[in-house]
Amino acid sequence: MTLDAKVIWKSGLAFTGTANSGFTVNLDSDPAVGGSDSGLRPMELVAIGIAGCTAMDVISILQKKKQDVTAFEVKVTALRAPEHPKRFTDVEIEYVVTGHNIDPAAVERAVELSETKYCSAIATMRGCVNFTRKITLHEATS
Structure with missing residues (x-):
């Protein structure tokens, strides 16, 4: 392709x-x-690409796991080297999942699968960037 x-x-x-x-x-x-x-900015697009790639994987997996997700957001915070080419050195990805009775283990597994198997943006940068993750779960109010 x-x-x-x-x-x-x-x-x-x-x-x-x-x-x-x-x-x-x-x-x-x-x-x-x-x-x-x-x-x-081009590097903003790279960060958005990382967020979008893993977000699509994770929401797809959570839907297959029949998780009642009502809102989902992926935030990327990227640190850049101070000197040119000012590449990303560290990227934290925060997965914010809101829903009803969300299984934390299901979210953890969905994120793990995305980051290690499915997300081509992360795979492209693995070994060049230090990736960390944070998962935040919220119970939906309605």
């Missing part, structure tokens, strides 16, 4: 990115480095 992506320059440091799906995203940079602040 091939993934094709491209960016087309608009002006300054602003680009429009597209990929196989046909959706577009605006990219830009901070004005302090010459951008006009008109889009997401």
Whole structure:
């Protein structure tokens, strides 16, 4: 399977990115480095990609496990090296699951499967980035 992506320059440091799906995203940079602040930063997209990849795995697994999830959020906090290329060095992924009688073991297993078997974004960066996780469960009020 091939993934094709491209960016087309608009002006300054602003680009429009597209990929196989046909959706577009605006990219830009901070004005302090010459951008006009008109889009997401490339490394923000990397963090969103990690969050989205594992989130899709985890919610799919929890649905198969018949967990009554009413809300789900994945937060990524990434630390970057101070020197160029300013790569990610540490990434904490927090899984926030809200629902009725959620089984903590089911969530732990879903996260483990995503992080070790299914999430291609994490697999691509494994060995280059120190990943940690946090799981937060909330009982739904209604």
